Amino acid sequence: MSKTIHTSSMRPVGNLNEEHILGNVASLNGILADEYALFTKTLNYHWNVTGPRFHSIHKFLEGHYRSLLEVMDGVAERVRILGETPLSTMKSMNEVNQLNEKNGGQMSASEMIDDLYHGHLKLQTEIRNVLEADAPMSTDPGTEDFLISLLQKHEEMSWMLKSHLD
Numbered sequence: 001m002s003k004t005i006h007t008s009s010m011r012p013v014g015n016l017n018e019e020h021i022l023g024n025v026a027s028l029n030g031i032l033a034d035e036y037a038l039f040t041k042t043l044n045y046h047w048n049v050t051g052p053r054f055h056s057i058h059k060f061l062e063g064h065y066r067s068l069l070e071v072m073d074g075v076a077e078r079v080r081i082l083g084e085t086p087l088s089t090m091k092s093m094n095e096v097n098q099l100n101e102k103n104g105g106q107m108s109a110s111e112m113i114d115d116l117y118h119g120h121l122k123l124q125t126e127i128r129n130v131l132e133a134d135a136p137m138s139t140d141p142g143t144e145d146f147l148i149s150l151l152q153k154h155e156e157m158s159w160m161l162k163s164h165l166d
């Protein structure tokens, strides 16, 4: 029988399993660190892109970094909704970030788009892996629904990035 969290907790009311919630918080914090890295990369490439497609890609990446900022905010607030503390410093993010940083000043526009595309694919894999861990999600449908929506956002952003590649 799973342990039920009571209303005195900061967590949402319901038949939530403590162990599953803490597992989901760890997953959300891992995703948050990678969203932060992808946001920073996108901002980096927005600043440093050059070439004949400068204006369109510069503007396009501005739309993406603004979307990723909203995404990060949502992931961090989902952790707060679950009654825990999101990773909130650059140091703690860097300790779990799985995306390698690159020097945008030395990359072509196509290399930038390709790198971002693969970053979004990595996030999709990470989110799918969390969703496929059935037990934690079965007791936390709010987080499951949130992650499905997040997956859809990354799928759309991946499609937009891929459409820029030859």
Ligand SMILES: [Fe+2]
Pocket: 046, 062
């Ligand atoms: Fe700007």
